[in-house]
Amino acid sequence: MPGVGKSYVLKLYVAGNTSNSVQALRTLQDILEREFQGVYALKVIDVIKNPQLAEEDKILATPTLTKTLPPPVRKIIGDLSDREKVLVGLALLEADDEIPFEEGS
Secondary structure, eight states: OOOTTOEEEEEEETTOOOOOHHHHHHHHHHHHHIITTTEEEEEETTTTTTHHHHHHEEEEEEEESEESSSSSSSESSSOOOOOHHHHHHHHEEEEEOOOOOOTTO
C-alpha cells in the first residue's frame, strides 16, 4: 500500500507496559507487517522513562503514533484498534476507500 520507494518513519509513544500500550504496539506491528513490508522505521518511546522526548514532540496522551516521514506529520491517539482509521490517519488510505474483508478478522 505505501508508495514505491517511500520510507516511513514512525514513533509510538507509550506510558509503560499498560494494556493500551501493549494493544497499540501489537496492532501497529500487525499493520506494519501487512501494509509496509519492511519500508519503515519504528521507534517505541516510553514517556515515563523519556518524558523530554514526549515534551519535545508535544505528546499529551498515550498511546500516540506519529508519522514524521514522508510529510506531512500525522498523529493518531489511542490503542490503534481500528485498522482503517490508522491507515487513513497515516494518509495511506483515502477515507472513502474500503478495506477488503479478511476472514477471521
